[in-house]
Amino acid sequence: MAANRRRSTALAAACATAVALGATALAATSASAAEVPLKGYELTWGIKESYRNYVTGMAAGTFTPAGGAVQAKDNGVFTFVNGTGSYDSEAHTVALGFEGSLGIVSKAHGFELSLSDVKFDSKAAKITADVTKAGATQQDVPLAEVTVTRTMTDMPTKLTEEAGDAFGSASYAGAAGDPLTVAEKKTESPTPTPSGSTTPSVTPSATPSVTPSTTPSTDPTGSTTPKPSSTGADSKGDISYGTLGWGVKQSFRTYVVDGVAKGKITVSGGAEQASGNGVFTFPDATGTYDTDADTLKASFKGSVTFKGHEDNGSYGLDLTLSDLKAELDGGSGKLTADVDSLGEKSDDVTLAELKPESADLTAKDDVITVDGVAATLTAAGAKAFGGFYQTGAELDPVDLAVALTEDAELPDADPTSGGGTGGTGDTAGGTTGGTTGGAGTTGGTGTTGGTTGEVTGGLAATGSDVPVGALGAAAAATVAAGAGVVFAVRRRRTADSAQA
Structure with a gap:
């Protein structure tokens, strides 16, 4: 069932992108028209807030974006730019690669690594990056699984075992990462979707987030009846x-x-x-x-x-x-x-x-x-x-x-x-x-x-x-x-x- 949900959410994300591409691209039915080129996208992701706080806090380290990547103020999230790739109008999937790199260094805790060539693939539902540590580079390391949504905004992420290894923490494996947003950088007003479009509207139902209540249980009656006790000690x-x-x-x-x-x-x-x-x-x-x-x-x-x-x-x-x-x-x-x-x-x-x-x-x-x-x-x-x-x-x-x-x-x-x-x-x-x-x-x-x-x-x-x-x-x-x-x-x- 998890695979079915992933395919459906990937489909939903692609549909949203398709709207931005315009009616002409969506109307293509030939095999040669299935892959529609994309450019000018941005990927925004903070990895994990507690990790950022650790690096700049107890590890006394730094984050250094380069190559066009930027970090939001107050030790915020990272944005990788100039995303290019393609939209598959038949499979309804998006694959994008982004420019920019991120250096992560702590002399106090003895680690130095960098991330580059960040990629998002809605079909695989993953974020990958090239990871360089100790002078060696591993390409296309899967850092997080993504719950793809129709709008591709604030998509939930789950860190992988490989992320735990990259960021020095086995406990990261399976932990929730920061939400991910993939969006086209707008330079002009978006082209409106022509009326009467036959493109099907796909709006998958979102799985509700359930947060267990930690509110303590109390007696709603407010009764002052003495509590039963099998103790012989004083109250x-x-x-x-x-x-x-x-x-x-x-x-x-x-x-x-x-x-x-x-x-x-x-x-x-x-x-x-x-x-x-x-x-x-x-x-x-x-x-x-x-x-x-x-x-x-x-x-x-x-x-x-x-x-x-x-x-x-x-x-x-x-x-x-x-x-x-x-x-x-x-x-x-x-x-x-x-x-x-x-x-x-x-x-x-x-x-x-x-x-x-x-x-x-x-x-x-x-x-x-x-x-x-x-x-x-x-x-x-x-x-x-x-x-x-x-x-x-x-x-x-x-x-x-x-x-x-x-x-x-x-x-x-x-x-x-x-x-x-x-x-x-x-x-x-x-x-x-x-x-x-x-x-x-x-x-x-x-x-x-x-x-x-x-x-x-x-x-x-x-x-x-x-x-x-x-x-x-x-x-x-x-x-x-x-x-x-x-x-x-x-x-x-x-x-x-x-x-x-």
Whole structure:
């Protein structure tokens, strides 16, 4: 069915182009008239906004258009010009190649590449380009699949595995790219379509975009009837103990361990990380709760450190999160942490806004459990991530479990949770170190480390979701400063590398 949809959308796009070509071209029925030449088109595409922010933010890099290509202001999208090609009036498809190139360079993160000979083919529903890295050029690399529309305006794109490799981030594969627009550059008023044209009008139905609602569930009745509870604890009081589960952001973990950061993740102070470069668990909760007021304030022990971009023993990324605190008040809340980035510490930085599925806090067997709490990045958190992630970006969900009495039992923890004995490295570099000495490290392909359980060694060169390849795309971490900016990437020693 996907192939049928692609053919129908490609047909629709071609029909729109046909209108611009005029009635004469559309009337052609001979084989020689099937290919109608096109010229003067422009292709506008931003690759992926988070990638642009990563390059000019934490990577301290630059975009340099050339050969007629331009970039919109404020680190905007790119436009490639003078598109030429053809319209197939029988197959109703468009194939265009564009002039202009784009250089992408970061001295701080050690990458340099360029894109040229950008092409759009509505039949294949793809964007391709020649990609030059490390002095070698690959021609016609498929960068994105395109959902072709009738107007060829703001067409949805999906990045390919090849794009992930080109931009240094395996996590880009299958990720949504920026919308694509292909349009003729108008130099005069368009020729009106003659009345009475027999050209069929094709208007495919567009697939609606469905965005899952993250609005917390609340009681619409506003009832004040006391909530049922099987707890023997008071309705409010001090937390006895508990845990917080949070992965920060999966693409960021991938970026650090498997992306161009070629780094490692270390937990300490009782914190653990799930195997396979999984989420973190922070223990020993203290704080207060009030199930009548639906409020919870809890602090947790343990810390997690992300290191990457090593250069002669110095790290461009060296970030530690500790003293995590979660606050819930009805249907909202926040997550804070102390952040130490490259030796510069900021306390109680509000990293995320929290939205539980329900506003109600209910204790069962003297335990309050709140799983799958949606976490979205705050403005301060976005600055902390060096602008790679935008305010409102979705972070990993938060899981909370707190005991109200000393003899209450928390839900069973994931048996694969971090720590344990250190495994052997795999091709993804996702080995989890042991917990001997109270710390574990994810990363590398080496053997189990010493008393700290550290695993070291080379990592896969492919990226993560940085952001990027960092995205590697990783994911991204970085150095940022500013009101609570805590996540920063060390600028290299030259003024050039400090460019944002």
